[in-house]
Amino acid sequence: MTNKEIALTINQAVQTADVETAAALVAENYIQHTPVIPDGRKGFKMFLTKIKNNEIPAPKLKTVRVIEDGNFVALHHEAHWPNRKAMFEIFRFEDGLAAEHWSAMMDHPENTASGNRMFDGATEIMDLDKTDTNKEIIKTLMNEVFMKGNFDKSLILGFYHPEVIQHNPFIDNTVDGLIDRVSQLQEQGIKIQIEHLHCLLAQGNFVLAFSEGKFGNDGVKPTAFFDLFRLENGRIMEHWGIVQEVPDTMTHDNGMFRLPLYKRLGGYDGIAAYIDHAFPQVAAHPDLQHLFLGHSMATKMRQRQLIIDKLSSSLKGPTIYLGKPLKEIHQGLNITLPQWESFMAIINKAMDERGIKGETKKDFIDHFESYRSVTVEAELESV
């Protein structure tokens, strides 16, 4: 089966509560981001069993669009669960099994601003040679317009066809319809802000953006945004959008977007393996070794344990740090800024050597940087 066929078969099996078929197509450590479905193959089976036992209603899904990009498959559905909804979901595949899953859905209102439904419109995938160009256009749109909150008409007309067809239920057709909706929201004090573009998938004339941001007025809640664009000659001709508030509680701790850093690092064991790789290099570095002179093996082992516990607990792992506050520990060691920089160079290189890369590397580096003020002597006073 192709990844697309697997995604569609899983969908079919969910609707018919075929527990075994669905479970056989997902990895044992299937990472689940849908708030109501528990994590892993085991959690998925539990969820499907509840559908089978009529404890949860079975969804009825009509898949209207499928986009394949690398090892990702995205589906756009008309859903009845139990009322009419629009739904997007994304599967990531590894070794012929679904390894990770994200989704969001939104009620379909009785009437829409444009008169269009949230799922109808063009479905045919074409312009396969324009996949990368179209993806780049939407990436720029997300950065320049939605992240910066710049809804200037001349800027928007650089991306959208003036007669764009809208399927977001609250926005009318045309660029003027979009701009009117944004000013309407602003007048009502409603904030719409995309903060992080998590995933951009494209196939030919279709590009799907999955992002995280804020939407609403008082106490603006974290929100998931799915935006599907159809482009013609480099311009957006059609748009489908759904918005779902991130619930306060979920049946797992994976979040709706990406795993917490602790999990991405491989949990406690991953952090311990990283420290075992990096710590000896720190203690042996010419700029830093004098600080560790005369430490017995037992002292080094205690330090190693405390460093791992500190990192794990700060990254919200199930670990308790029983050491002293870091400011107290480092005070008087007279660690200078150049020494901190030597330390960070080791931290950085050790991540490359351990295969920690991309956003995970960036986030882990940022986490280390957050300790600078409790390590560097000249900065300790400010804490």
Ligand code: HEM
């Ligand atoms: C330039 C960077 C750093 C240097 C040179 C450094 C140096 C040291 C030294 C010399 C000790 C032993 C102190 C003693 O035995 O009295 C120590 C302990 C420790 N450091 Fe750092 N450190 C650095 C950064 C960090 C960072 C980023 C963390 C964050 C997790 C950290 C966490 C700890 C912990 C948990 C201990 C163990 C304390 C104990 O034995 O009670 N250090 N550090």
